[in-house]
Amino acid sequence: QSTTSTQNSGLYDYLLPILKKNTGIQVNVVAVGTGQAIKNAMRCDGDVLLVHAKSAEEKFVAGGYGEYRRDLMYNDFVIIGPKADPANLAGARDVIDAFQRIEQAGAKFASRGDDSGTHKKERSLWQAAAIDTDAGSGQWYLETGSGMGATLNTGVSLSAYVLTDRATWIKFANKQDAAIVFEGNPSLFNQYGVIPVNADRCPNVNREAAETFTQWLLSETGQAAIGAYQVEGKPLFFPNAN
Amino acid sequence: MDALAEAFRLIITLDADLFEILWLSIRVSLSALAISAVIGLPLGTYLAITKFPGRKFCILLLNTLMGMPPVVVGLMVYLLLSRSGPLGWLGLLYTPTAMIIAQAVLITPIIAALSNQVIENLHQEYSDTFYSMGVTGRRAVAAYLVDARYALTTCVLAGFGRAIAEVGAVIIVGGNIDHLTRVMTTAIALETSKGNLTLALGLGAVLLALSLLVNALVIGVREYAAKRQYA
Amino acid sequence: MDALAEAFRLIITLDADLFEILWLSIRVSLSALAISAVIGLPLGTYLAITKFPGRKFCILLLNTLMGMPPVVVGLMVYLLLSRSGPLGWLGLLYTPTAMIIAQAVLITPIIAALSNQVIENLHQEYSDTFYSMGVTGRRAVAAYLVDARYALTTCVLAGFGRAIAEVGAVIIVGGNIDHLTRVMTTAIALETSKGNLTLALGLGAVLLALSLLVNALVIGVREYAAKRQYA
Amino acid sequence: MNTLRSANMPNSLLPIRISDLGLIKGDRAVLGGVNLIIDEPGITVIMGPNGAGKSLLLRSLHGLITPDQGFITLGSLTVADSRNEQAMVFQQPVLLRRTVLQNLAFAAPKIAKTNPQRLIQALESVNLADRAAQPARMLSGGEQQRLSLARALLDEPALLLLDEATASLDPASVLMIESLVKAQSAQGTKVILVSHDQGQARRLADEVVFISAGQVTEQSPADRFFTAPQTPTAKAYLAGEILL
């Protein structure tokens, strides 16, 4: 089980062949929102969980659903919006400021609203910015309740601002007149974790393969491979296994 | 099953959001159905009773379009209505209207193809008599629609079923935006993606209950009319 | 339209992946269709020609189930097949078999409800004669299916259309796993989420071409048979 | 019942008792308390103006209609129990969308298996043998009536109901069918036949039942009916005067 953003980023298409070459393991990717991924894993559907929602992941392990959790890699979020940048995010001091500008400018903001890692991240930022979005829900704050890609489609066509992970955005083909308007702020880093599903709870989990896969991801080779993955000349994921 | 429990709690507690969503679902699907029926029924009938070169091909096409993927319909309507699209200036994208259009496009072929079949059967019986009475064109179409009305309700209900259950098209042109274009099916998809499977199922049950109601109404009226007529 | 261009380039260059996906789509949908036809046609016929209390309700139910949201069907099958579900030990989740099951569940009511309508019409004509000849039960059902075969093809094609176009159920129970359970509709959804709208449309066109082929075959056979019979 | 029955073998469905049979359609009593006992074997002809209720009566006997009042017994049996012993030819023949031969085969699957030759003979008996392979619904009106008659005679029923079975036959076919019916009745089959054709009635009837406006107004031996009809309506009917 994995989250959609990594799938859309094309990372797997690049990683899995290498994995197969090194270890001979064939991995099947089921890309769904982080929320669904975790719930599915709790039902033992899936051997390894690769998502980005640290707190939820730790609960998952604490609940005995997963063997252990390791940091795997991180990428970073960016805010995209119309090139015109009506809310002038370019001039924003930090993310908090950026979000406040959006609200003050009365600009539209498209949220995934699907409990995904990205969405959780965004929610925390609104809280930090002390803005109550529920009031504007349906007017300026648009909860698309969809995956990253679908939300980008919506945001772009409504010339709204969207918080997205860089990977998905770079790969995203329907950019129209939207562009990255805010990036590089450390609080936008997005930590991915990897968790083998607990084989004691789920006898049918393929333990060896899961273990090998996880270890390979954390190993020198795996990490190197992740770091080497580039799209349009830019690295998308920064390995940081500990 | 606690899913239903949860779902019905929402109903009993008259959860405002749920009702907003339910109401939008029914509104969108019935509007789309109305449009499709007005177009599809006469079209299907016309194709059943009029001979012209290419007729068989049109019917083949209708049957094929019954297999039009909602996502594709959604995309086409999306491109049509999107800012940069030909009808962008209408600013309909991500409005209920857009969803109605998409669903209408989706189910019109279904209603047309199914009614075509129904009418073709009746035509085998009536054609000689109508020819003899010189009944053609609009009058013939109208007469067929009236005399086949009971069988046609099933075609229409099939269209309704497709519309109310469909998610691929409405989520693309509607965007599943909360309080704006969120309908039952997109809400279900959302809960699913959140992993709230039981709640999703509960909503599904509510949706089914809704269309059960619609079907009961339609079929009830049909039965009543039939009874009264052949007392 | 460069979407088609791209799509047809894939075809002409015999893109292996595309064909794998196409083949899986057709395989899954046709298998589901076969199952549904075997169950749905006799069921619909039986309900059309047999009087018993609750019959009308069954028909109402079938009509309602035509509006069963694919996502909901997907979820139910998912819960059934998930490793911790009752049939988990079969390990069918995220396999083509799971997708076939889900689609079969989805379209059986459609085929049953539509055929029910078709047979009901024929029944008005045959019932007295069959009663007089003492034809009941299996023999009657079989006879009706044979004599209504032309009209029934349309019902079956409607079911096929729903199956081949459906994405909500297969993506849940299949998981859209590349080289394993990815079919045309899930591929289209994926491309859409990547923003490759034109490619998505292109794939849609290919899918439509595919079902055009199937429909042409079926209808062609029907026409040919009808011709031969009433030369 | 596939054993040939013979006249001296008593017919299990006799006597046929119809008591106070009533049927309301809309606000009209289309059958108004019909009382009728048919205990003689042979051929009973039912006559009466259009809309009198002849077909409805036959259909009630056959169990196609459940009356609103009254009841029917055939011998010791109810309508339902006697169903397999009955055969009926309808006023408007309904044939399956199959070939002429398949229509017969479908009506009598056992015979079709055990000796298909019988089917061919049946076709010859209504001389349609040369049409065997033709779609039945493409037959001419008269040919369709003949086929449905052959179908009804296939497995000698104890009771044969004919509703204007020769209405659109040519004179020769009429005589042909009449002789078939006579032969069948000679084998002990009870025949009840609705007809507007007085010639035919004279040729076939052992007994005539006259119905008008949902009531049986007369039941007499054939000769008496034609020489001295008991009711003015019957007299007028035979004379071809308008009845209202």
Add this chain to the structure above:
Amino acid sequence: MNTLRSANMPNSLLPIRISDLGLIKGDRAVLGGVNLIIDEPGITVIMGPNGAGKSLLLRSLHGLITPDQGFITLGSLTVADSRNEQAMVFQQPVLLRRTVLQNLAFAAPKIAKTNPQRLIQALESVNLADRAAQPARMLSGGEQQRLSLARALLDEPALLLLDEATASLDPASVLMIESLVKAQSAQGTKVILVSHDQGQARRLADEVVFISAGQVTEQSPADRFFTAPQTPTAKAYLAGEILL
């Protein structure tokens, strides 16, 4: 054509010329080069055994069948052009799923608007007035035939085609219909009527056309046909002998 026509007004559809009319079904020639000229007004009766091709001939005249060979002209018109001038009553009446009255109204919408009274009269003329509000398909066999006849007569056609229109009528109705048909023909409508009823043919026919096996074998004035049929087949037909 809603103006009453009168006998002295020449009928625009005469003469009716049928030349070398051929129709193949499957491998049989069901119409084998029919040549026929009907130039006299009045009533022409077509007789012939079942399956001879009578209905097919009528249907070709009405334009329901496009022959495989030969052609038909009515006066100066083709079949297609004369369609609105024709009316036909089919061997098996087809009525809409509506009330008796609505069936008439549908057949003649103009009349239904301008003077609905005409419709009631039409119903009375076949005495079905008291059935006006009843679903047409619930009518008895004979009542249905009468209704479809009333429907055909509604807007006086120049050519009236009747295919065994009185087959299942009671004697009174038969005479009633016959008088209607006579009246219509007296008003200049050309009537072509298929019947197996020799009594009827004798009563109505000015001219008889005899068809057998897809061929016109005789066309004679009525009296001559019945007194001295020209062909053995016709003789045998009238005598009711089996024709093969």
